[in-house]
Amino acid sequence: MSDARTMPVCYRHPDRPTYLACSECGRHICPDCSHDAPVGQKCPECVSAAGRQRVVNSRSVSAGPSFQSNPVVFSLIAINVVIFIVGMASPRLEQEMLLNYAAWSPAIEAGEWWRGLTAAFLHGGTMHILFNMYFLYIFGPRLERQVGSVAFSGIYLASAAGGSLATYLFGPANALSVGASGALFGLFGAWLYAAYRQRGTAAGSSMFNQLGAILLINLALPLFIPNIDWRAHLGGLVTGIAVAFLWEQIAAGRQNARRGRAVVAFAVLVALLAMLAVL
Numbered sequence: 001m002s003d004a005r006t007m008p009v010c011y012r013h014p015d016r017p018t019y020l021a022c023s024e025c026g027r028h029i030c031p032d033c034s035h036d037a038p039v040g041q042k043c044p045e046c047v048s049a050a051g052r053q054r055v056v057n058s059r060s061v062s063a064g065p066s067f068q069s070n071p072v073v074f075s076l077i078a079i080n081v082v083i084f085i086v087g088m089a090s091p092r093l094e095q096e097m098l099l100n101y102a103a104w105s106p107a108i109e110a111g112e113w114w115r116g117l118t119a120a121f122l123h124g125g126t127m128h129i130l131f132n133m134y135f136l137y138i139f140g141p142r143l144e145r146q147v148g149s150v151a152f153s154g155i156y157l158a159s160a161a162g163g164s165l166a167t168y169l170f171g172p173a174n175a176l177s178v179g180a181s182g183a184l185f186g187l188f189g190a191w192l193y194a195a196y197r198q199r200g201t202a203a204g205s206s207m208f209n210q211l212g213a214i215l216l217i218n219l220a221l222p223l224f225i226p227n228i229d230w231r232a233h234l235g236g237l238v239t240g241i242a243v244a245f246l247w248e249q250i251a252a253g254r255q256n257a258r259r260g261r262a263v264v265a266f267a268v269l270v271a272l273l274a275m276l277a278v279l
Contacts, residue, residue: 008028009028010028010029010030010033011027011028011029011043012029012030012033012043012044013030013032013033016030018030022042022043022046022201022203027043029043035047065137065141069141069144069145070140070141070144070145070149071149072140072144072149072152072153072156073136073137073140073141073144073152076136076140076156076180077133077136077137079121080121080123080129080132080133080180081129081133083097083121083122084123084129087122097122098122098176098178101115101118101119101121101122102115102118102119102122102176102177102178103115103116103118103119103164103167103168103175103176103177103178103232104174104175104176104177105167105168105171105172105173105174105175105176106173106174108164108168108276109168111277113273113276113277114273115164116160116161116164116165116168116272116273116276117157117160117161117164117273119160119164119177119178119179120157120160120163120164120179120180120182120183121180122178122179123178123179123180124178124179124227128179132179132180132181132184133180135184136180136184136187139184139187139188139191140152140156140187143155143187143190143191147247147258147261148258148261148262150258150259150262151247151258151261151262151264151265153265154243154261154262154264154265154266154268154269155186155187155190155239155240155243155244155265156183156186156187157183157265157269158186158239158243158265158266158268158269158272159182159183159184159185159186159187159189159236159237159239159240159243160180160182160183160186160236161182161239161269161272161273161276162182162186162235162236162238162239162240162272163177163181163182163183163185163186163229163231163232163233163234163235163236163239164177164182164232164235164276165235165272165275165276166182166231166232166234166235166236166238167229167231167232167235168276168279169279170231171229171231175229177229177232179229179232181229181232181233181236182229182232182233182235182236182239183236184236185218185232185233185234185236185237185240186236186237186239186240186243187240188211188214188215188237188240189236189237189238189239189240189241189242189243189244190240190241190243190244191207191211192208192211192212192215192237192240192241193240193241193244193245193248194244195207195208195211196208197248215237218233219233219234239268239272242268243264243265243268246264246268247260247261247264247265250264251264
């Protein structure tokens with residue numbers, strides 16, 4: 001059990017221990033002083049400087065992930081797990097799903113562009129789905145709370161499409177790919193971009209270094225583990241970074257910022273699916 005006397009305290013309320021820190025200046029803040037940012041949270045002074053005025057609900061910050069606060073994350077986990085269990089229970093049905101919904105380059109070339117999305121809900125084995133769903137559980141909930149469920153859905157699907165597009169364009173002519181890794185690397189890319197932008201602060205620098213180390217480990221995995229579609233990983237990562245960049249340029253600090261982020265993410269999704277359809 002933590003000793004409150006050893007914990008940092010809110011710079012505006014010294015009687016309130018907290019581990020939250022402003023993603024801009026690094027000062028510790030309690031949930032009541034926390035203001036929403038595109039990714040992360042900011043103190044009142046940094047919010048005023050940027051013209052942002054929306055406050056995060058303290059319960060949503062302090063509470064752990066739940067379906068109430070993270071409906072998209074938990075729905076995605078449930079959908080992926082159910083599809084995997086159905087495939088395990090019926091090998092014949094699993095084969096049908098792979099034949100009709102995996103990201104198979106010849107089929108995409110023939111016009112079945114939707115495979116760029118449906119492949120993200122298929123997995124090749126128990127460790128594959130366990131690792132991906134754990135990754136989603138770790139990196140998804142806070143991002144969904146910060147940007148909104150609709151925008152989160154958009155960046156997830158756009159990154160899945162970006163990963164499939166990268167495999168289609170740069171992979172073997174007969175490439176077959178399944179898994180949510182492209183979508184998950186997109187979420188990771190959004191966090192990486194946010195940390196890069198905040199690297200001038202102690203908290204941002206620490207976060208950027210940690211995420212950079214995780215990224216290097218994951219990029220090195222294909223050197224040691226066969227059948228990992230690294231092109232999908234890179235495609236999803238680039239898509240996530242691009243969406244986060246557009247969020248900052250177009251939506252951050254504006255009224256209806258969550259709606260703006262959703263529009264941006266789904267516009268990127270449509271553009272990527274159009275590329276899959278015409279290239």
